[in-house]
Amino acid sequence: MRGPYHPDLYDVARWPESWWRASAPPPPPRPPLEGDATAEVAIIGAGYAGLACAEALAGRGVDVVALDAGEIGWGASGRNGGIVGLSSDKLGTEALVARFGEDETRRYVESQVEGARRLRAFCDAEGVETQGDAEAYVAHTPAVFERLGKWREARWGVEASLLSREAYAERGYVGPEQHGALIVRPGFGLHPMQLAQARARAAERAGARLHPRSEVRAWRREGATHRLETARGSIRAGKVVLATNGFTPDGLHPAFDGRAMPVLSMIGVTRQINQAEMAAHGWREDAPLCTTRRMLYYFRMLPQRRLLFGMRGDLDGSAASAPRFAAHLRAHMARMLPEWRDVELEHFWRGPVCMTRAYRPAVGRLPDDPTVFHAFGWHGSGVNGAAVAGRLLAAVIAGADEATIPAPWRGLPPRIPLPGLRKVWLGGMLALYRAKDAMEAR
Numbered sequence: 001m002r003g004p005y006h007p008d009l010y011d012v013a014r015w016p017e018s019w020w021r022a023s024a025p026p027p028p029p030r031p032p033l034e035g036d037a038t039a040e041v042a043i044i045g046a047g048y049a050g051l052a053c054a055e056a057l058a059g060r061g062v063d064v065v066a067l068d069a070g071e072i073g074w075g076a077s078g079r080n081g082g083i084v085g086l087s088s089d090k091l092g093t094e095a096l097v098a099r100f101g102e103d104e105t106r107r108y109v110e111s112q113v114e115g116a117r118r119l120r121a122f123c124d125a126e127g128v129e130t131q132g133d134a135e136a137y138v139a140h141t142p143a144v145f146e147r148l149g150k151w152r153e154a155r156w157g158v159e160a161s162l163l164s165r166e167a168y169a170e171r172g173y174v175g176p177e178q179h180g181a182l183i184v185r186p187g188f189g190l191h192p193m194q195l196a197q198a199r200a201r202a203a204e205r206a207g208a209r210l211h212p213r214s215e216v217r218a219w220r221r222e223g224a225t226h227r228l229e230t231a232r233g234s235i236r237a238g239k240v241v242l243a244t245n246g247f248t249p250d251g252l253h254p255a256f257d258g259r260a261m262p263v264l265s266m267i268g269v270t271r272q273i274n275q276a277e278m279a280a281h282g283w284r285e286d287a288p289l290c291t292t293r294r295m296l297y298y299f300r301m302l303p304q305r306r307l308l309f310g311m312r313g314d315l316d317g318s319a320a321s322a323p324r325f326a327a328h329l330r331a332h333m334a335r336m337l338p339e340w341r342d343v344e345l346e347h348f349w350r351g352p353v354c355m356t357r358a359y360r361p362a363v364g365r366l367p368d369d370p371t372v373f374h375a376f377g378w379h380g381s382g383v384n385g386a387a388v389a390g391r392l393l394a395a396v397i398a399g400a401d402e403a404t405i406p407a408p409w410r411g412l413p414p415r416i417p418l419p420g421l422r423k424v425w426l427g428g429m430l431a432l433y434r435a436k437d438a439m440e441a442r
């Protein structure tokens with residue numbers, strides 16, 4: 001695999017060490033694709049989106065195969081923060097209503113609320129570790145707190161309650177950038193690797209075939225069908241789903257070239273925090289937290305009393321630069337949680353989230369080839385949304401109208417101009433966001 005970052009990031013033999021890998025069993029052995037095979041539907045990418053789509057298709061009796069370049073959970077689905085939230089866009093509800101109307105926006109929001117409830121039930125049934133019953137948006141300035149109530153309004157199944165700085169301190173966290181919080185439900189934390197593995201089991205139980213270590217290197221049309229080629233085999237399928245998100249390669253299918261903007265995010269997990277240290281930050285919160293900065297921080301106290309701290313990553317991605325960026329992350333963690341500045345990180349890893357030029361996900365079928373489908377662009381919030389999209393897409397493949405996909409998600413985003421310069425555009429955008437955050441903090 002290749003992409004805009006260092007080749008190490010795309011090397012499936014380099015599966016980043018993480019708390020999630022250390023605390024979950026290795027995936028059971030599954031064979032790569034060997035020889036020539038056929039399927040009604042072939043899915044490229046076996047993360048939450050591809051696996052949910054495979055499970056839903058197989059459940060409808062469709063012969064489906066999902067291929068992944070790495071092991072199950074190698075992609076973002078095995079290395080994220082495990083925060084279950086309600087939006088996979090960067091536009092916000094008001095902008096979506098203005099553009100797509102109230103009905104379509106409501107359908108989108110309700111699909112996320114329903115998705116979060118369904119995900120919780122799935123985790124409970126499959127023994128996936130979950131935690132908390134909300135997501136907290138922590139205001140990083142008093143001025144932002146004043147506007148916070150508008151962020152996630154309590155409508156369309158979303159519950160939202162605003163807590164002052166004092167009330168949130170009472171609930172569970174004190175820090176220099178805590179100026180009150182919005183508590184949103186449904187929301188929770190989960191173990192992402194356990195979830196990826198459970199989704200793979202569920203897809204296989206339904207009848208899907210999964211082949212890890214099977215990177216699709218070429219995609220050709222053969223009359224009415226598609227031929228996907230891997231290093232050791234190939235598959236002929238009537239329909240293809242692209243579910244590669246932050247790893248979406250240019251050069252595989254021309255319709256997708258230059259559509260995805262992968263942005264690195266990085267996570268550190270500390271050693272266990274002791275009771276005295278917990279008390280120093282008044283920590284009682286078991287829900288995940290996100291700050292309101294544009295360059296946001298996200299953090300959770302895991303059930304094992306280890307802090308998971310995440311933030312936007314670097315523009316490099318090489319294995320050699322990991323210690324440098326782990327130190328960088330630790331400095332940011334100390335800014336938010338100064339009492340824990342000496343608490344060591346035991347795990348550090350990175351991975352790409354996927355943005356688009358439309359600032360919203362891209363779910364649907366190609367207008368000029370109704371046998372090609374896609375689901376990507378979760379903007380760093382796909383633990384819930386990617387599976388919702390996988391199921392919506394399965395219904396469309398099985399015959400439902402494409403309009404069953406809520407309009408804010410439907411279609412392809414515009415291409416990124418001169419996609420070879422993605423990192424330059426991104427560097428500029430991040431600098432702008434940092435400047436705006438700094439101005440807001442003054």
Ligand SMILES: Cc1cc2nc3c(=O)[nH]c(=O)nc-3n(C[C@H](O)[C@H](O)[C@H](O)COP(=O)(O)OP(=O)(O)OC[C@H]3O[C@@H](n4cnc5c(N)ncnc54)[C@H](O)[C@@H]3O)c2cc1C
Pocket residue numbers: 001044045046047048049050067068069070073074075076077078079080081082083084085214215216217243244245246247248249252265266267298310349350351352353375376378379380381382383384386
């Ligand atoms: C560090 C980090 C923290 C995050 N934290 C959160 C969070 O707390 N909450 C949240 O909601 N979201 C979070 N996200 C985002 C979330 O993980 C993703 O949105 C979600 O996992 C996307 O699922 P997916 O199935 O679309 O993609 P992925 O899980 O990335 O799966 C795509 C797969 O495609 C495969 N692939 C690519 N090219 C090919 C090819 N040519 N052939 C075969 N396979 C291929 C890759 O190997 C990969 O496994 C985070 C992401 C990262 C990286």
